[in-house]
Amino acid sequence: MRLIDLAIIAAYLLGVTWFGARFKESQKTLKDYFLGGQNAPWWAIALSIVSAETSTLTIIGTPPLAFGGSYVFLQVVFGYLLARVVISTIFLPQYFSGQFFTAYELMQRRFGPNVRKVTAGIFLITRSLAEGVRVFAISIVIGIILHTGGLTSIVVIVCLTLFYTFEGGMTAVIWTDVLQMGMYVLGAVVSLIVLGDKLPGGIGSALDTVAAAGKFQVFDFHWSWTTPYTFWAGLVGGCFLTTASHGTDQLVVQRLLSAKNQRESRLALLSSWGVIFVQFCLFLTIGVLLWVLKEGKAPAGPMDRLYPTFIWEALPVGIAGLAMAAIIAAAMANLSAALNSLASATVIDFYQPMTHDRHSPAHYLKISRLATVAWGAVLIAIALVASQWGSVLESGLSIASVTLGILLGVFLLGVLTRRPDERAAIAGVIAGAIMMLFVKLGTKIPFTWWVMIGSTTTFATGYVASILFGWRKRV
Numbered sequence: 001m002r003l004i005d006l007a008i009i010a011a012y013l014l015g016v017t018w019f020g021a022r023f024k025e026s027q028k029t030l031k032d033y034f035l036g037g038q039n040a041p042w043w044a045i046a047l048s049i050v051s052a053e054t055s056t057l058t059i060i061g062t063p064p065l066a067f068g069g070s071y072v073f074l075q076v077v078f079g080y081l082l083a084r085v086v087i088s089t090i091f092l093p094q095y096f097s098g099q100f101f102t103a104y105e106l107m108q109r110r111f112g113p114n115v116r117k118v119t120a121g122i123f124l125i126t127r128s129l130a131e132g133v134r135v136f137a138i139s140i141v142i143g144i145i146l147h148t149g150g151l152t153s154i155v156v157i158v159c160l161t162l163f164y165t166f167e168g169g170m171t172a173v174i175w176t177d178v179l180q181m182g183m184y185v186l187g188a189v190v191s192l193i194v195l196g197d198k199l200p201g202g203i204g205s206a207l208d209t210v211a212a213a214g215k216f217q218v219f220d221f222h223w224s225w226t227t228p229y230t231f232w233a234g235l236v237g238g239c240f241l242t243t244a245s246h247g248t249d250q251l252v253v254q255r256l257l258s259a260k261n262q263r264e265s266r267l268a269l270l271s272s273w274g275v276i277f278v279q280f281c282l283f284l285t286i287g288v289l290l291w292v293l294k295e296g297k298a299p300a301g302p303m304d305r306l307y308p309t310f311i312w313e314a315l316p317v318g319i320a321g322l323a324m325a326a327i328i329a330a331a332m333a334n335l336s337a338a339l340n341s342l343a344s345a346t347v348i349d350f351y352q353p354m355t356h357d358r359h360s361p362a363h364y365l366k367i368s369r370l371a372t373v374a375w376g377a378v379l380i381a382i383a384l385v386a387s388q389w390g391s392v393l394e395s396g397l398s399i400a401s402v403t404l405g406i407l408l409g410v411f412l413l414g415v416l417t418r419r420p421d422e423r424a425a426i427a428g429v430i431a432g433a434i435m436m437l438f439v440k441l442g443t444k445i446p447f448t449w450w451v452m453i454g455s456t457t458t459f460a461t462g463y464v465a466s467i468l469f470g471w472r473k474r475v
Contacts, residue, residue: 079238405454
C-alpha cells in the first residue's frame, strides 16, 4: 500500500468526478442530456468515440494477445477502417435526415414501433452484458491496488462514474472522455518508457529479440473459419463487427448524433480510426516487451492481470499511481457512455412512446437521470458474475458479436430495401437469433465471423420472407 500512488489515484478519481459534475447546469432538455445540445466539436467527439471502443478491456486485454502470440490482432483494425467508410456512406445520411435521439427511431420510421422496440431491446440486453464484463475488468485493477474483493471494487468505480453521468449527461461524457483518453495514453507511454529501461540492452535489443521470434507478424492470409485472427477474418469480420457496433449500437451512434451536422459527424468517425490504430500498436508493443522481460514465461494466474500487475509492482512510486489512474480513466470513460446510452434507449424508445410524450421536458429529464441510476445497479449485478466468462477482451467482444449481427441485418434491410415490412423484419430477427445460437453453441467458428453470419442471415431471411409471403410495406 504505497500512499503516494494511492493519493494520485484518489485525487484523479475525485477530480474527474468534480469535472464531469460541473456540466449539470447546462442540462435543461433531453437534447442536452442525451446529445450534449449538439454543440461538441468534431475532434472531441472523435476522441470520445475512441474512448468508447477502447475501454479497460483493450488496455489489460491487448498486451496478453501479443505476449502469447504476435501482432495479428491488428488485422481486425483494418476492418474497423472499412466499416467507417460504410457507416459514413450508408447510415449517417439516414440519421441526419431527421432529429433522432437514438438509432432505433430510424427503425420506427422505416418499419414501425414494434421493430423499434425489438432493436432497442436487443441493444439494452447486449450493451448491459458487455458493459458488465468491462466493469468486472476494472475490478481486477482496483483489486490489485487495494487488495479488495470484487464487489467493493465494482461499487466504488460505478458509483463515482454514476455521479457525474447522472449530473452532466452526454456533455459530461464527451468532455470527460477527452480528458480520460489523454490520461490513459499518457499512462501507456510512460509504462513503455519505464519498461524499456528495465530491459537488458534497452528497447532496441528487445525489439531485435521480438523480431527474431516472429512476434512482429501482422498478416496471416490463410483461410480458416476457426482461426479468429486472419487477414480475411479481420478485414471482413472486423468490418461487419464495427459497422454494427458503430452504426447500430446506441453507445457510438449517440456520439455521432451529438455532432453539429453530418459533415462533422463523418469527420469525427473517420479520424477516430487513426487514433485507434496507434493505440492498438502501443498496447501490443507493451505486450511483446513484457514477453522479453519475462523471457517468455507466462505469469501465474489470469493473463488479464499481466499488464496491471507489472505497473503496480515494477513502476516507480508515483508513476505507478499515474499509470493505474490511467487504466481506471478508460473504465470510467466507457462506463459513463454506457450508462447514458442505456438510459437514452430506455427513455426515448420505451418510456416516452408509452406515455405518448404528454409530460414536460423536466419530467423526462428526471426520468432519464433515474434510468441512469437503475442501469448502474444492473451493471453492478452483471459484473459480479462476469468473472466466470474467461478473457475479458474476447468475452466483451464475443458477447456483443452474438446480437450485433442481428441489429446490423435489420438496419441494412431497412436502409437498403423498400419492399420488406415489419413482419419480414421480425422474421429476419428470429432467424438471425436462431442462427447465432447455433453458431455459438454448436460450432467452433470464432467471434470475428459472428456479426457477418448474423447480419446476412437476418437480412436474407427478411427479404426472402417479403417475397414468399407478400410481406411488403405499403407505400
